[in-house]
Amino acid sequence: MRNNVEDENMPAAQPGALTADAVADAVYRAVRRCATHLRPDVLAAMQAARKDETQPRAQSVLDCLLENARIGQEDGVPICQDTGTCWVRLEVGEELLIPGNILSGVNDAVARAYTDGRLRMSVVADALLDRANTGDNTPAFAEIAMRPGRGATLHVLLKGGGSDNASRVVMLAPGAGWEGVKKVVLDCVREKAANACPPLIVGVGVGATFDKVAGLAKHALLREVGAPAASPQAAEREAELLSAINATGIGPAALGGGATALAVHLETAPCHIAALPVAVNMGCSAMRSASIELIDWGEGK
Numbered sequence: 001m002r003n004n005v006e007d008e009n010m011p012a013a014q015p016g017a018l019t020a021d022a023v024a025d026a027v028y029r030a031v032r033r034c035a036t037h038l039r040p041d042v043l044a045a046m047q048a049a050r051k052d053e054t055q056p057r058a059q060s061v062l063d064c065l066l067e068n069a070r071i072g073q074e075d076g077v078p079i080c081q082d083t084g085t086c087w088v089r090l091e092v093g094e095e096l097l098i099p100g101n102i103l104s105g106v107n108d109a110v111a112r113a114y115t116d117g118r119l120r121m122s123v124v125a126d127a128l129l130d131r132a133n134t135g136d137n138t139p140a141f142a143e144i145a146m147r148p149g150r151g152a153t154l155h156v157l158l159k160g161g162g163s164d165n166a167s168r169v170v171m172l173a174p175g176a177g178w179e180g181v182k183k184v185v186l187d188c189v190r191e192k193a194a195n196a197c198p199p200l201i202v203g204v205g206v207g208a209t210f211d212k213v214a215g216l217a218k219h220a221l222l223r224e225v226g227a228p229a230a231s232p233q234a235a236e237r238e239a240e241l242l243s244a245i246n247a248t249g250i251g252p253a254a255l256g257g258g259a260t261a262l263a264v265h266l267e268t269a270p271c272h273i274a275a276l277p278v279a280v281n282m283g284c285s286a287m288r289s290a291s292i293e294l295i296d297w298g299e300g301k
Contacts, residue, residue: 018098018152018295024105026292027088027140030156031113034288035078038069041224042201042262042287049199049252049259058257062199065252065285080197080286083119084158086110087218088142093149096295103142111136122161152295155222163200163284166192169214172276181206181278182241188280189245189261194254200261201225201283202245207269208277217281220265222289229266238264252285 038046046069050062072079088106092098114121114137123138124131170184185204193200205216229235241264251257271277 018092018096018102020099020101020103020105022294023090023102023154024109026154026294027086027106027156028109028113030154030290030292031086031110031119031158032117034156034158034290035083035117035119036072036076037288038072038079039287039289041226043069045225045262046199046259046285049262053252053258055251055257057255058251058259061252061255061257062259065199078117078119079288080160080284081120082122082160082162083114083137084160084288085123085164086137086140087155087157087159088140089145089155089157089219089222090143091145091147091153091155093151093295094146095150096152098152103144106140106142107138110140111138150295151293154292154294155289156292157218157221157289159218160197160284160286163196163282166196167214167217167279167281168192169210169277169279171210172278174274174276176276178237180276182244184278185241185264185280186244186248188282189250190248192282193245193248193250193260196282197284197286198250198254198261199252199259199285200245201287202241202261202264203279203281203283204241204264204266205269205279205281206266206277207271209271209275210277212269213277213279214281216267216269217279220267221281221283221287222291223265225263230268234266234268238266241266 046062046066053059053062068079121133121135121137123134125134168188172180201221203217203220205213208216229238242261245261246258248260249256250260252259
């Protein structure tokens with residue numbers, strides 16, 4: 001996955017050991033930029049959708065979204081008032097040694113980024129027992145994942161409440177097959193897309209377990225629009241879902257039109273013989289994420 005943050009002020013990939021300070025610095029810079037810059041691949045996809053759109057109302061909505069993206073970038077203001085929760089995923093090559101406190105600076109970095117950027121604080125202390133706002137948008141939702149090799153990639157995603165609320169997990173019987181998976185996705189879009197601020201990036205996860213399949217769907221949102229799927233079979237299913245979603249006519253801002261979704265990204269995994277877990281994670285028109293190579297695959301030690 002290529003770095004989708006194009007900014008000379010972002011930290012470049014560094015050889016050698018990875019430190020907690022380097023991760024925290026990258027998180028801080030990524031949050032500040034993501035809040036005000038629409039992801040470049042999403043911007044390009046939205047521009048392409050505008051050229052293809054035939055309905056005047058949808059054209060007007062896309063024009064407004066493109067103008068909003070321009071103002072955010074030029075004036076350094078958030079492209080959406082819901083500046084989201086902060087999801088941080090550090091993918092580390094299994095041959096790379098990292099300190100045990102590698103994520104220890106993430107919450108401080110997020111707090112500083114949201115405060116310095118005057119971004120809306122949207123995190124409560126406890127979902128059920130204490131709905132008081134934490135006041136600094138922490139804690140971040142951070143995790144580490146291992147992968148082959150020696151490199152290290154940091155993903156930062158600012159996820160608004162509307163798009164996450166429009167997502168779901170369904171545990172199908174294995175006999176439901178592809179048609180069952182497709183129905184889950186389309187039902188979710190028909191019922192929830194209007195609340196997720198289309199045009200969407202739709203992340204779909206199939207496989208793993210109840211607790212892991214949602215992670216597959218969210219991780220799928222990180223892939224650049226237009227980048228190849230994991231396999232030709234996955235690419236075929238993505239294209240089928242995208243066509244079906246856009247045939248609903250929900251359109252930009254749910255006001256009708258052809259561009260209900262800009263892309264569908266599918267990730268699959270093994271699962272139990274008696275299961276077919278499916279997750280749908282909506283990415284809204286203000287798709288804000290960054291994928292940063294902290295250590296090059298060929299340079300990490």
